Amino acid sequence: MSDTPVLDVRALSVEFPGRHGTLTALDGISLSIQPGEILGVVGESGAGKSMTGLAVQGLLEPPGHIAGGEVHLAGRRIDRLSDRDMEKVRGAEIGAIFQDPLTSLNPLFSVGQQLIETIRQHLDLGRREARQRAVELLAEVGIPAPDERVDHYPHQFSGGMRQRVVIALALAARPKLIIADEPTTALDVSIQAQITALLRRLCDDHGTAVMLVTHDMGVIAETADRVAVMYAGRLVEIGPVVEVIGNPQHPYTAGLMGSIPELGARKPMLTQIDGSMPRLDSIPRGCAFNPRCPHVMEKCRTDRPELVVSGSGASACWLNDKEDVA
Amino acid sequence: MLVFILKRLFNAAMVMLAVAFLAFLIFRAAGDPVEIMANDQMSIEDKEALRDSLGLNDSFVTQYLRFVGNAARGDFGISYRNGQKVLGLIADRFPATMELVLVATILSLVIGIPLGVLTAIHRGRWHAEALQFVSIIGVSLPSFVVGILLILVFSVILGIAPAFGRGEVVDLGWWSTGLLTPSGRAALVLPAISLSLYQITLIMRLVRAEMMEVMRSDFVKFARARGVPRWRIQFRHALKNCLMPVITMTAMNVGALIAFALITETVFQWPGMGMLFIQAVTFLDIPVMAAYLCIISFIFVTLNTVVDIAYAVIDPRLRHATR
Ligand SMILES: Nc1ncnc2c1ncn2[C@@H]1O[C@H](COP(=O)(O)OP(=O)(O)OP(=O)(O)O)[C@@H](O)[C@H]1O
Numbered sequence: 266m267s268d269t270p271v272l273d274v275r276a277l278s279v280e281f282p283g284r285h286g287t288l289t290a291l292d293g294i295s296l297s298i299q300p301g302e303i304l305g306v307v308g309e310s311g312a313g314k315s316m317t318g319l320a321v322q323g324l325l326e327p328p329g330h331i332a333g334g335e336v337h338l339a340g341r342r343i344d345r346l347s348d349r350d351m352e353k354v355r356g357a358e359i360g361a362i363f364q365d366p367l368t369s370l371n372p373l374f375s376v377g378q379q380l381i382e383t384i385r386q387h388l389d390l391g392r393r394e395a396r397q398r399a400v401e402l403l404a405e406v407g408i409p410a411p412d413e414r415v416d417h418y419p420h421q422f423s424g425g426m427r428q429r430v431v432i433a434l435a436l437a438a439r440p441k442l443i444i445a446d447e448p449t450t451a452l453d454v455s456i457q458a459q460i461t462a463l464l465r466r467l468c469d470d471h472g473t474a475v476m477l478v479t480h481d482m483g484v485i486a487e488t489a490d491r492v493a494v495m496y497a498g499r500l501v502e503i504g505p506v507v508e509v510i511g512n513p514q515h516p517y518t519a520g521l522m523g524s525i526p527e528l529g530a531r532k533p534m535l536t537q538i539d540g541s542m543p544r545l546d547s548i549p550r551g552c553a554f555n556p557r558c559p560h561v562m563e564k565c566r567t568d569r570p571e572l573v574v575s576g577s578g579a580s581a582c583w584l585n586d587k588e589d590v591a
Numbered sequence: 592m593l594v595f596i597l598k599r600l601f602n603a604a605m606v607m608l609a610v611a612f613l614a615f616l617i618f619r620a621a622g623d624p625v626e627i628m629a630n631d632q633m634s635i636e637d638k639e640a641l642r643d644s645l646g647l648n649d650s651f652v653t654q655y656l657r658f659v660g661n662a663a664r665g666d667f668g669i670s671y672r673n674g675q676k677v678l679g680l681i682a683d684r685f686p687a688t689m690e691l692v693l694v695a696t697i698l699s700l701v702i703g704i705p706l707g708v709l710t711a712i713h714r715g716r717w718h719a720e721a722l723q724f725v726s727i728i729g730v731s732l733p734s735f736v737v738g739i740l741l742i743l744v745f746s747v748i749l750g751i752a753p754a755f756g757r758g759e760v761v762d763l764g765w766w767s768t769g770l771l772t773p774s775g776r777a778a779l780v781l782p783a784i785s786l787s788l789y790q791i792t793l794i795m796r797l798v799r800a801e802m803m804e805v806m807r808s809d810f811v812k813f814a815r816a817r818g819v820p821r822w823r824i825q826f827r828h829a830l831k832n833c834l835m836p837v838i839t840m841t842a843m844n845v846g847a848l849i850a851f852a853l854i855t856e857t858v859f860q861w862p863g864m865g866m867l868f869i870q871a872v873t874f875l876d877i878p879v880m881a882a883y884l885c886i887i888s889f890i891f892v893t894l895n896t897v898v899d900i901a902y903a904v905i906d907p908r909l910r911h912a913t914r
Pocket residue numbers: 281288290308309310311312313314315316317326329545
C-alpha cells in the first residue's frame with residue numbers, strides 16, 4: 266500500500282520513572298494503520314495495549330511519558346505537541362472509545378449536551394447545527410428516535426445503547442482514527458456482536474482507521490484486518506489476521522491461538538501458556554517470553570530479537586531468524 | 592417530580608410534629624403554669640377556673656394538638672421574663688441572626704469552592720499545599736478564639752472594624768436589616784468572618800477531596816479523549832459533580848451555623864436569637880426556649896427538604912427515579 270498510513274507509530278517507548286528505578290511500559294513499539302483498516306491489538310493483561318492507545322492520544326498519566334520513538338498521524342508528527350495542541354487532535358482527529366460505557370459519560374449532562382460540546386469544540390458550528398449533527402450521529406450509530414433521545418441522560422440508556430452513544434461521541438468530528446479500548450468487554454455477549462459490526466460498518470463507510478484493543482480473539486477474527494500481538498510492553502508479532510491466526514510466527518502468538526476452539530466461535534480467550542507474563546520490573550534479559558517459551562534457545566536468554574518482516578507480516582523471534590538464514 | 596416533593600413535605604411535617612411534641616414536653620416538665628402565674632390571693636376555685644380557661648384540664652392529646660395549632664400560627668405564648676409575646680421577641684432577633692448566618696454562608700461558598708478547586712488542580716505546588724496546611728489550622732481553631740483574635744487585631748489594634756453590636760439598622764416592615772447602612776455592614780464584617788472561617792476550610796477541603804476523586808473518574812478521562820479543554824473539564828464536568836456534597840454540607844451546616852452563632856453572637860454582642868436564647872436559659876424562660884427549639888428545628892427541616900429537592904434538580908438520575 267502506498268497510502269500515507271493514518272497512524273504510524275515508530276519505535277515508541279513509554280517510561281514511568283519511579284522510586285525503585287524506571288519502568289519501561291512500552292519498549293520500541295512500531296505499527297501502522299491504513300485508512301479504513303481495523304488493526305486488532307491483543308495480548309495478556311498488562312501487556313501495554315491500553316498504554317499504546319493512551320500514548321498515541323497524549324493521555325499518559327504523569328510521571329509516565331514517551332521516552333523514545335515517534336507518532337505520526339496522517340503524516341504529521343504528534344508526539345511532541347503541547348497539551349493545548351493535543352486537545353485539538355483528540356476528539357477531532359482521534360476518536361476514543363473506552364471499555365465501560367457506564368462510566369464514560371458524565372451522568373449530570375444529557376447525551377446531547379455532551380455531543381454538542383464535542384462537536385462545537387472541534388467544528389465551527391452554531392448551537393442549532395451542532396444539535397442537528399448530534400441527532401444525525403445518534404441515528405448513524407443506530408439509536409432509535411434520536412431526536413427524542415438526544416435530550417436524555419446517560420442513565421436512561423442501556424449499556425449497549427450507551428456504548429453507541431460513546432461511539433457517536435468518538436465520531437463527532439469525523440476523526441481519521443478511532444482508538445477503541447476493549448469496547449465490548451463490559452457488554453452483554455448478545456450486544457457485543459452488534460457493537461463490533463457497527464464499528465466495522467463505520468470504518469467501511471467513512472474510511473476511518475480503527476485500533477481495536479481486545480481480549481476476544483473471536484472479535485479479532487471477525488472484524489480486524491490485521492492484528493498486533495503484544496507481550497510485556499513489546500510487539501511480538503503483527504500481520505494480516507488470517508495469517509497470524511492460521512500460521513503464527515511467534516511461539517507466544519501460537520500459544521494464544523491454541524486456545525481458540527474454532528474460528529467464529531465467540532468465546533472469551535483463555536491463555537493456556539504455562540506461567541505468567543513478567544511484571545515490568547522483572548522482564549528477563551533477551552526475549553521477554555523466553556522463560557515460558559517451549560522452543561527456547563540459548564540465544565533467547567541473552568539477545569533480544571528484533572521485529573523482522575517476513576511476507577506480509579513481521580515477528581520478533583530468533584526461530585524465524587534461523588529459518589531465514591537457513 | 593410532584594410525588595417526590597409531596598413525599599418530602601410529608602416527611603418534613605412528621606419531623607416537625609415530633610419536635611413540637613418535645614417542646615410540649617418541656618412545658619409539662621416545667622410544672623404547673625397556674626402555680627407560676629398565681630398570686631397568694633387566688634382561691635383554689637379561682638385557680639381551677641384559670642386552669643379550665645387555659646385548657647389545662649383537657650386531655651394530654653387535646654393539649655398537644657392545641658399547642659401544635661398555636662405554634663403553627665406562630666403563637667408560642669408569653670415570655671415568663673417580661674410578659675411580651677414570645678413570637679415578637681424572636682421576630683425582633685431573627686433578622687440579626689439570619690443576616691449573620693446568610694453572609695457567613697455566602698462567604699464560605701464564595702471563598703471555599705474556588706480555594707477547593709485551586710488546591711485540587713494545583714496539587715503538589717507550594718501555594719496549594721500551603722493553603723491546605725493553613726486550612727487545618729482553620730478547622731481546629733474554636734470559633735470564639737477566632738472571634739476574639741479578630742476583635743483584637745481589627746478593632747483594638749487596627750481600629751478599622753467595630754467589635755460589637757449591629758450598627759444602625761433599617762426597618763423594612765417586620766425585617767430590620769443592617770445591610771443597608773455603612774455602620775451595619777461594617778459591624779457585620781468581623782462576626783461573619785469569624786462564623787464562616789470554619790465553614791470556608793470545611794468546604795475547601797470537601798471540594799478538594801471531591802475534585803481529586805472526580806478528576807480520576809472515567810468520564811473525565813473520556814472527556815479529555817474527546818478533546819474537551821482541561822479548564823472546561825475542571826470547572827464544568829468535575830465541579831458540577833462535586834456540588835452535591837457541597838450543597839448537602841452547606842445546607843446542613845446552616846443549622847450548625849445558627850447554633851455556632853450563639854457563640855459568635857455572645858463574643859460580638861450581636862443582638863440575635865442566640866443571645867436571646869442564652870438570656871432565656873438563665874431566666875428559665877420556658878416559652879422562649881420552646882419557641883427557639885421549634886423555630887431552629889423548623890429551619891433545619893426546611894433546609895433538609897430544600898436540599899433533597901435541589902438534589903433532584905441537579906441530578907437527573909434522582910429526578911427520573913421517582914417518575
Ligand atoms: N502509572 C503507572 N505506573 C507504572 N506502571 C504502570 C502505570 N500504569 C500502568 N502501568 C503498567 O503498564 C503496563 C501496561 O498496562 P496496560 O494498561 O497498557 O495493559 P493492557 O495491555 O491494557 O492490560 P488490560 O488487558 O488489563 O487492559 C502494566 O504492566 C501496568 O502495570
